[in-house]
Amino acid sequence: MTAELKNRRLSILKTHCAGLEINTEPAILESHGCDWTRFRKPDPAAVVFPRSIDEIANLVAVAFEHQVALVPSGGRTGLSGGAIADSAEVVVSFDRMRQIRDFNAVNRTLTVEPGVVTHSIQEYAAQQGLYYPVSFAAEGSSQIGGNIATNAGGIRVLRYGLTRDRVAGLKVIDGRGELLECNHGLVKNASGYDLRHLFIGSEGTLGFIVEATLWLVDPPPPSHVMLLAVSGLEAMMDVFRLFNDTLVLSAFECLSAAAMAYVRKGHGLPAPMDTESPFYVVLEFECAEPGVEDTALQCFEKCLEAGWVEDGVISQSEGQAADLWRYREGISEAITPYTPYKNDLSVRISDVPAYLADLDKLVNSHYPDFEVLWYGHVGDGNLHMNILKPENMPVEKFEDICGRVNPDVFSLTRSYNGSISAEHGIGLLKKPYLSYTRSKADIERMRGIKAVFDPLNIMNPGKLI
Ligand code: 2HG
Ligand code: ZN
Numbered sequence: 001m002t003a004e005l006k007n008r009r010l011s012i013l014k015t016h017c018a019g020l021e022i023n024t025e026p027a028i029l030e031s032h033g034c035d036w037t038r039f040r041k042p043d044p045a046a047v048v049f050p051r052s053i054d055e056i057a058n059l060v061a062v063a064f065e066h067q068v069a070l071v072p073s074g075g076r077t078g079l080s081g082g083a084i085a086d087s088a089e090v091v092v093s094f095d096r097m098r099q100i101r102d103f104n105a106v107n108r109t110l111t112v113e114p115g116v117v118t119h120s121i122q123e124y125a126a127q128q129g130l131y132y133p134v135s136f137a138a139e140g141s142s143q144i145g146g147n148i149a150t151n152a153g154g155i156r157v158l159r160y161g162l163t164r165d166r167v168a169g170l171k172v173i174d175g176r177g178e179l180l181e182c183n184h185g186l187v188k189n190a191s192g193y194d195l196r197h198l199f200i201g202s203e204g205t206l207g208f209i210v211e212a213t214l215w216l217v218d219p220p221p222p223s224h225v226m227l228l229a230v231s232g233l234e235a236m237m238d239v240f241r242l243f244n245d246t247l248v249l250s251a252f253e254c255l256s257a258a259a260m261a262y263v264r265k266g267h268g269l270p271a272p273m274d275t276e277s278p279f280y281v282v283l284e285f286e287c288a289e290p291g292v293e294d295t296a297l298q299c300f301e302k303c304l305e306a307g308w309v310e311d312g313v314i315s316q317s318e319g320q321a322a323d324l325w326r327y328r329e330g331i332s333e334a335i336t337p338y339t340p341y342k343n344d345l346s347v348r349i350s351d352v353p354a355y356l357a358d359l360d361k362l363v364n365s366h367y368p369d370f371e372v373l374w375y376g377h378v379g380d381g382n383l384h385m386n387i388l389k390p391e392n393m394p395v396e397k398f399e400d401i402c403g404r405v406n407p408d409v410f411s412l413t414r415s416y417n418g419s420i421s422a423e424h425g426i427g428l429l430k431k432p433y434l435s436y437t438r439s440k441a442d443i444e445r446m447r448g449i450k451a452v453f454d455p456l457n458i459m460n461p462g463k464l465i
Contacts, residue, residue, distance in 0.1 A: 005088045006045035009068050013046060013090065016062040021049040021096070032093050033071075033085040035078035036138075037429060038339055039399050044071065044085035049096045053171065053179065053210045059092065060208070060458075061177030069461050072204040074146030075117065077138035079342050080427030082150065082203045082463055089461075092208065094145050100124055101211070109168050109185050111213045114145025118152075121214065130216035133160035137329045145209045151201035153423035155329075158379035159250040160217065162423075164200045169213035172199050174206060175454025185213045198449065203425050204460040206453040221288040223250060224296065225321040228303070228312040229277035230254075233353035235308035236279055240349075240378060242299050247285040247292065252379030253328045255280050259373040259386075263327055266334025272327060275311035281378070282328040284321070331375050332384075339395060340373075340386040341402040345413055346422035349381040355416050356383060362412060363387075366405045382422035385409075410436035426464045434465065 013022055023029075024046050033042025050056045063070050071085040073093045085091045094115035102111040108130060112121060118132075118139040125132040134147065136154030146152075148170070152163045160166075169185040172195075182196035183189055199206055230236045240252055255263070257278050263269065272280075285296055296314070303309035315321035347355045356374070363372050367387060376383040389398045410420050410433050420437045421430055434443060446465050450457070 002043070002088050009045040009066075009088065009090055012062065012066045012068060013048065013059075016066075017048070017055075017059055020055055020059060021051070023047045023049065029091075032073050032076070032091050035076045035081065035083040035427075036336075037079060037081045037084065037427075039395065039429060040081055040084045040086050042085055043088065044091045045088045047073070047091040047093055049093050051096045053173070056092070056173050056208060056210050057177055057179055060173050060175065063090070063458050064175065064177050064456060067456060067458065069458050070208075071460055072145070072149065072208050074115065074143035074149075075138065075141040076146075077142040078146065078150065078427060079344070079424045080421065081429040082425045082427030082460070083146070084428055087462070094143055097210075103128055104185075107168075107185060108216045109213050110216060111169075111185075111211065112144055113211060114143060114148075114209050116144050118142045118144060118147055125216045126219070128216070129219065131219040132166070132214065132216055133220075134163050134166060137332055144212055144214075148200055148209050148212055149202065149204050150423070150425040153377065153380070153382065155251045155253060155377060157377060157382075158244075158252060159248070164197065166214050167196060167200055167212060168215045170196045170199055170209055171211035172207040173210055175456065175459040179210075180207065198453075201425070203427060203464050205450060205464050207459060220250060221286045223284050223286050223321070224293060225282065225284045225315040225324045226296070226300070226312055227272050227324045227327060228281045228283070228300070229273060229275045229310045230279045230281050231308060231310055232278060233356050235306075236281060236378060237350070237353050238306065238308045239281060239303050242302060243283060243285065243296075244379070246299050247296055248288070249283060249285050249379065251282070251284040253282045253376065254378045255282070255328055255331060255375040256373060258371060259331050259375045260327065262338075262373060263331045263334045266337075267326060267330045269326060269330070272324070273311045273313055277310050279374075280327070282324060283379075328375065331373070335373065335386060335388060338388040339398070340388055341399065342424070343385040343406075343409060343420070344382070344422050344424040345385060345409075345418060345420065346380075346382045347413070347416045347418035349379070351416050351418070352378055352381055352383070355412075355418065358412055359383075359385070359409065362408055363405070366408065367401075377422075381418075406433055407436075413437070428463055431462075431464060 032047040033044040069089040097113035097115040170182040
């Protein structure tokens with residue numbers, strides 16, 4: 001049945017999409033049929049590589065007419081299975097759409113194709129004397145279309161906001177194959193529903209982003225990075241409060257002792273300091289004027305005196321800053337070989353210590369034999385919980401056990417009015433749990449919106465809702 005469906009879809013593409021690059025090599029089907037998640041096996045009918053908006057519009061119109069399911073594929077760095085094609089879908093890769101189309105110095109905007117890699121946007125902005133502030137570990141391979149489709153966050157949200165805050169305009173091909181041009185880069189536009197914001201974070205379920213206009217900002221002043229050994233969760237928030245009230249923080253991240261051990265092992269990093277501690281904080285602060293570094297050191301002294309912090313190091317150069325960031329940014333990659341089961345949770349910032357303490361208790365009672373690592377973006381209330389698969393346990397069994405504990409984890413999250421996905425999206429993997437974070441009425445309205453933009457359910461079907 002699947003083979004028949006695949007052949008039928010392939011022949012539709014060949015007949016109706018003249019000139020479209022179509023690939024059915026097994027290695028490409030495998031690589032482009034999934035993201036970084038390792039819990040599903042890709043099985044697409046084909047991978048197509050459009051080169052223009054017109055080609056995508058035609059492709060979706062054909063898919064609409066013939067009921068062909070499409071899955072968008074960017075840098076494939078997603079962690080929720082949002083780009084998995086496991087049911088004979090056609091994968092639409094944006095790898096051939098990597099042009100920066102326009103830079104406007106007055107508007108401070110950059111207009112780009114969806115396949116441009118996040119890091120290239122940062123570099124291009126810097127060449128213009130400006131800054132694209134969305135930053136995260138996967139920025140070297142993630143693509144801007146995917147960033148927008150998941151409203152990517154990362155390490156600078158507390159200073160600059162989310163990807164959503166950078167999007168000045170979008171061109172989208174919806175599930176009917178029609179081009180929608182949203183907001184045109186306007187700062188002010190009070191002409192009704194802002195469809196741009198519906199597409200941001202929609203995980204490709206309403207339409208495919210085919211062009212984006214991004215707002216850039218002033219380049220940041222010089223900064224310093226500190227890595228601190230903190231004595232506990234309450235103390236971590238006291239440290240956050242003091243530094244955040246006194247300095248301009250551009251990041252405030254945490255990692256548990258276990259996460260520190262794995263990142264060091266994975267990347268061969270030395271101990272950052274002599275003291276061992278249950279949690280570590282990596283923070284970055286701006287130094288716009290002389291004297292800020294002294295103020296930061298005074299904060300550090302206060303933290304030591306209060307017993308919140310046991311030890312710490314501060315960067316003295318850009319190289320040292322980058323070295324300190326590796327302890328936080330390198331975790332995800334370092335633990336990939338352990339097939340981690342990931343949860344990406346958020347609560348209000350002030351609730352982080354109580355929530356994490358509750359969660360830690362819950363998780364320890366359910367997974368006494370599993371290793372659980374914590375890290376994340378404390379400065380915006382987002383925690384990543386990674387459970388490592390024991391070496392000899394089959395993946396299916398491991399996923400099943402983790403899945404059985406999810407209801408408790410998500411009920412607790414709901415009791416804090418938190419979210420079961422802060423920045424990674426819902427995709428395939430978190431879809432069964434959406435109701436822990438969105439009400440019945442919410443989900444019903446979301447279905448209604450989906451039906452408007454994608455009436456035949458061909459755009460990334462089976463994801464999100
Ligand atoms: C991070 O903050 C990324 O490092 C990945 O969002 C999180 O690996 C994860 O769970
Ligand atoms: Zn993150």
